[in-house]
Amino acid sequence: MKKAASLVLALSIGFGAFAGSAAAATELETAVDRLVGVDYKYGGTTTKGFDCSGFTGYVFEKLGIDLPRRSADQATVGAKVGKDELRPGDLVFFNTDGKGISHVGIYMGDGNFAHSSSSRGVSIGKMNDSYYSKRYVTARRVLDETQYVALATEAAPAAPVVAEAPPAPAPAPAPEAAAVTEDVALSTEAAELAAEHAGENVAVEDVVEALRQLM
Known part of the structure; x- marks a missing residue:
């Protein structure tokens, strides 16, 4: 006992x-x-x-x-x-x-x-x-x-693993910026069309009509 x-x-x-x-x-x-x-x-x-x-x-x-x-x-x-x-x-x-x-x-x-x-x-x-x-x-x-x-001695606790944040998505272009970009593209295309037909015997009315369709 x-x-x-x-x-x-x-x-x-x-x-x-x-x-x-x-x-x-x-x-x-x-x-x-x-x-x-x-x-x-x-x-x-x-x-x-x-x-x-x-x-x-x-x-x-x-x-x-x-x-x-x-x-x-x-x-x-x-x-x-x-x-x-x-x-x-x-x-x-x-x-x-x-x-x-x-x-x-x-x-x-x-x-x-x-x-x-x-x-x-x-x-x-x-x-x-x-x-x-x-x-x-x-x-x-x-x-x-x-x-x-x-x-x-007690083992030191392991440092927490911090996940790397994914990269932020690129901001969408503002509507105004998108419109400007489209206008620039159309103007560029019109200029290319005019240059393509430069020196050719093309009626002025045809060129104007082509530009109107692009715009």
């Missing part, structure tokens, strides 16, 4: 943490969401059970990135970043046994981190939780800029 309640709590926290991006989850969020609720197992590196570094190593392996096995060794990879510079995909480290780095999680944004704890298994915790905030040690950035954009 206690285990079932813990699972429900872990799932509710996990879904609440990423509810705002459920429609467009990043690859990192998808990889973590699939594991929320998996039991804690000391030395575990599979979905049958994870310890903290087994969980982070499994997630990053799914993203194509190899991490050392132990949390203390994972704290030596990548670049150190300040707590106020954290972004999704950064590893966050804690001293939970008083002997140095002994716990690791994955920062997910908005003050949340995913980890496998001995009490809750894979779950989403808060960086400002009184327990973890007192035991925070450092953070490391293992995703370069290209990996960060591809794995831990």
Whole structure:
């Protein structure tokens, strides 16, 4: 019964943490969401059970990135970043046994981190939780800029395709313009007729009658 309640709590926290991006989850969020609720197992590196570094190593392996096995060794990879510079995909480290780095999680944004704890298994915790905030040690950035954009950010929406407007049809000539055009054509035809018969012995009356018919 206690285990079932813990699972429900872990799932509710996990879904609440990423509810705002459920429609467009990043690859990192998808990889973590699939594991929320998996039991804690000391030395575990599979979905049958994870310890903290087994969980982070499994997630990053799914993203194509190899991490050392132990949390203390994972704290030596990548670049150190300040707590106020954290972004999704950064590893966050804690001293939970008083002997140095002994716990690791994955920062997910908005003050949340995913980890496998001995009490809750894979779950989403808060960086400002009184327990973890007192035991925070450092953070490391293992995703370069290209990996960060591809794995831990939402893809930018594609620009809408705007159909090119068809060319506007040429305006119809005004009636006056059409009449002028017709008159010019008739006058041209009359001139051509006169030129055609120039030099021929044609009666003036015939030429006048031909012009009258054209006009």
